[in-house]
Amino acid sequence: MKKNSNQEARTAMLFASPWFIGFSVFLLYPLLASIYYSFCDYSVLRPPIFLGADNYVNLWRDEVFWIALKNTLVYAVFALPLSALCALVLALLLNTKVKGMTFYRTIFFIPSLVPMVSLAVLWLWIFNGEYGVLNVFLKGIGIASPPNWLSDTLWSKPALILMSMWGVGNAMVIYLAGLQDVPQQLYEAADLDGAGGWMKIRHVTLPMISPVILFNVIMGIIGTLQIFTVPYVMFPGGAPARSTYFYTMYLFDNAFIYHKMGYACAMGWIMFLIILGLTLIALKFSERHVHYGGS
């Protein structure tokens, strides 16, 4: 018996070994190296030179770092709740059991499949100052001088936020699945108590799908704070006037344009801590507001 379980354990280790290698080589080693490099002057070409906390001190004094951090947080503060709301409203509309639900679901989902670079290129055209179809539409509904989305520092971030609303299909599908799992008896009970539509959403639907909301919020935080591809393609260098220069863009530039790899690692760790902090806040908040049902 003993020999058998040893044998099984050995086979199990063998089966799991790709991940042990992957975990060590592509996660554990890079994490440890990244901590070390963040305290070093490192350019990949030469061996790292230990500096102490210099990178972190310099980041604290780096104006561009704060601009990039502020841009990212401002974007997240608007994009996260707005796209969560948009996804939830679409899911609620689809969950009303109208005919053709799958058809509408497909339409709302499709934009979230569009590859990032295509997305950026497409919206560059839609937002175009001279021939952009969005401003043609805005003029059509009586807005005499619509914004210069791509060249006005005030409107470049709203442009990106608007785009993020177009890609809510993924979150919507998750919400919809959550909504379909809410037991029907709860609504019937609410009906007996004379609850109206909004009361049912507020007191039945939202508490029941709160774990799904929490999941989406956490995934949203992780994704939004790393925003890179779309602004990198649409706004080279974070133009206009660095208003779209986001955290990961500055990190990328430090690593691969200025070859300040140690500095980039320090930025990476600060980002990690911010993400961890926000996730912990979300989890803490959820203790009071998230309802885990019997299932």
Add this chain to the structure above:
Amino acid sequence: MATTLNKKRKHDLSGPRNPWLIHLVLMILSAAFLFPLLWMVSTALKPIEQTMKQPPVWIPNPVEWHNYKDAFMYGADKLGYIPFLVYGRNTLIICTLAVAGTVCSNSIVAYSFARMRWKYRDLVFALTLATMMVPFPVIMVPIYGLYKNLGWIGTFRPLWVASWFGGAFNIFLLRQFFRTIPFELSEAAKIDGCSEWQIFRQVILPLAKPALSVVALFTFMETWNDFLGPLIYLMDQKTFTLSLGLQFYQSQHGGTQWHFLMAASTIVVAPVLVLFFFTQKTFIQGIAVTGLKG
């Protein structure tokens, strides 16, 4: 996994109180969601003057189908330019290797986590889940250094080799699925003298097809869309992927040839949409399941 959503719908709500109002709202929203893509296709089929007409030309006339061919073959006639066709081939090579690696490695690893007993298994699994929190930018520099030392910068290898060594998200997804398969099946196979490998290959894998297709689909999409990876690791234009090639094209010719740019963009989007239409059910269910069990 494939039937839960459909079963639910039947005994659900009796129907909305004012279906027409909801239909109206849904139709307006659908138009808004579809319009950008339709506009992309429409622009891609226009002669260049019509892209800059005010008021805009909604339906191209004449329809210039050759814009697609021109965008696809763009640069093929010029020395030193790389046609989009090559980007497409590169992307397919990388996608194939990454999908194959992800499916093979993660199914074996997930099998070990789901259906074999070993010490500290659940602890290691928890640790594995925690690694999903690590943002790529944190480990980007050391991984780049690693590939640089191996002499892999400028090759496809950094874009697919790691996928042969498992990843937390897919291990999680497959483990959850493997655990739903009755353990009696494995016991019976063991009594029949099957080795662990035979049970995995002949009993579990055939039953896990829905979950494996979800993993394959997600990986394909992710690899097809990836931009940061190719941007970091690929140097020579001949090795570019579609995403990187499109960005390169845009940075070189952006702001003028919108019809070509939209045609090129459509070429990058179209395969993803076609794949989605053929696998819609698997896809939607895959997303719903990851969201609900997460």
